[in-house]
Amino acid sequence: MGSENGLATAHGKRPLFSFGLISDVQYADIPDGRSFLGVPRYYRHSFLVLQRAVKEWNNHQRHKFVINLGDIVDGYCPKDQSLNTVKKMVDEFEMFNGPVYHLIGNHCLYNLPRSKLLPLLKIKSLQGYAYYDFSPVPEYRFVVLDGYDNSAIGWPQDHPTTLEALKLLREKNPNVDKNNPTGLVGLERRFLMFNGGIGKEQMEWFNGVLQDATKLKQKVIVCCHLPLHPGASSKEALLWNYEEVMNLIHKYNCVKVCMSGHDHKGGYSIDSHGVHHRVLEASLECPPGTNAFGYADVYDDKISLYGTDRMRTTHMYFNPKVDL
Numbered sequence: 664m665g666s667e668n669g670l671a672t673a674h675g676k677r678p679l680f681s682f683g684l685i686s687d688v689q690y691a692d693i694p695d696g697r698s699f700l701g702v703p704r705y706y707r708h709s710f711l712v713l714q715r716a717v718k719e720w721n722n723h724q725r726h727k728f729v730i731n732l733g734d735i736v737d738g739y740c741p742k743d744q745s746l747n748t749v750k751k752m753v754d755e756f757e758m759f760n761g762p763v764y765h766l767i768g769n770h771c772l773y774n775l776p777r778s779k780l781l782p783l784l785k786i787k788s789l790q791g792y793a794y795y796d797f798s799p800v801p802e803y804r805f806v807v808l809d810g811y812d813n814s815a816i817g818w819p820q821d822h823p824t825t826l827e828a829l830k831l832l833r834e835k836n837p838n839v840d841k842n843n844p845t846g847l848v849g850l851e852r853r854f855l856m857f858n859g860g861i862g863k864e865q866m867e868w869f870n871g872v873l874q875d876a877t878k879l880k881q882k883v884i885v886c887c888h889l890p891l892h893p894g895a896s897s898k899e900a901l902l903w904n905y906e907e908v909m910n911l912i913h914k915y916n917c918v919k920v921c922m923s924g925h926d927h928k929g930g931y932s933i934d935s936h937g938v939h940h941r942v943l944e945a946s947l948e949c950p951p952g953t954n955a956f957g958y959a960d961v962y963d964d965k966i967s968l969y970g971t972d973r974m975r976t977t978h979m980y981f982n983p984k985v986d987l
């Protein structure tokens with residue numbers, strides 16, 4: 664891991680704080696396999712990646728917390744093992760000497776209902792939603808979005824949200840298999856069942872948090888399992904209503920970085936308003952002996968993400984013209 668070890672850096676400053684990050688561990692006690700498109704997936708090895716990540720984060724000694732960008736378990740995990748597998752993963756995360764913040768992903772929801780999943784992940788939620796915020800230092804606010812708020816997965820089959828999401832998928836995606844993007848053109852390829860969107864109440868809550876952060880002169884890092892910007896992601900992995908979310912973010916100047924998982928190859932872009940979008944490379948796709956985890960050093964004018972092996976290092980400088 665490229666390291667500044669939390670000490671004075673090249674531009675002479677100490678980070679305000681640092682934190683560990685990882686995404687798409689997608690562990691299951693099953694033999695190696697492949698994605699639909701043929702990319703190898705190492706279901707058992709991904710647990711070893713997590714173990715090595717926790718060891719590194721603890722060795723560093725200065726990380727204030729760790730954030731898991733979602734999909735702690737894989738959809739192929741035998742369903743009679745789901746509960747114990749999620750517990751095993753949470754227990755491993757809890758070997759970290761500090762708080763751990765989890766996001767939910769589609770694979771989590773293939774395994775467990777929200778009522779079981781959220782308490783295990785220690786996500787304090789209202790009515791089963793998995794969005795929340797926290798402020799590790801007065802200068803920064805993290806917003807965790809629930810990208811499966813509007814979704815055809817994770818809610819009971821007869822739930823109004825499921826029915827509404829299925830209606831949208833029928834309108835947008837003519838394929839029988841609603842995970843199949845064949846025939847969908849351009850950004851419409853995001854209308855797949857393994858994606859989802861942010862609902863009205865969550866949007867209102869998000870707007871309120873951005874207003875409050877602006878008042879407090881806090882910089883905001885938005886985290887969502889589903890990517891929010893086409894420049895950093897495959898079209899097939901995007902949040903259904905990413906434009907609505909980005910329009911809201913762009914009304915304010917406080918959001919500096921958006922972080923996601925889901926699109927396993929990873930990605931990075933800066934949008935037209937200078938907001939950085941970083942999609943993290945998946946732990947699941949690390950061949951044995953390799954890794955994909957990292958940590959971020961956070962300053963008042965940049966975030967440096969230091970990746971290990973398959974997770975790329977990214978220095979994200981904030982646009983000095985964008986004042987708080």
Ligand SMILES: Nc1ccn([C@@H]2O[C@H](COP(=O)(O)O)[C@@H](O)[C@H]2O)c(=O)n1
Pocket residue numbers: 697698699700840842843844857
């Ligand atoms: N191009 C694609 C990608 C996926 N699918 C469908 O999605 C399911 C999940 O895909 P994974 O990459 O997670 O394995 C897969 O079973 C397909 O139904 C697709 O049709 N076309």
Ligand SMILES: O=P(O)(O)OC[C@H](O)CO
Pocket residue numbers: 734769770857897899900925926927
């Ligand atoms: O996380 P999965 O297995 O549902 O795969 C999602 C795809 O990578 C999105 O393009």
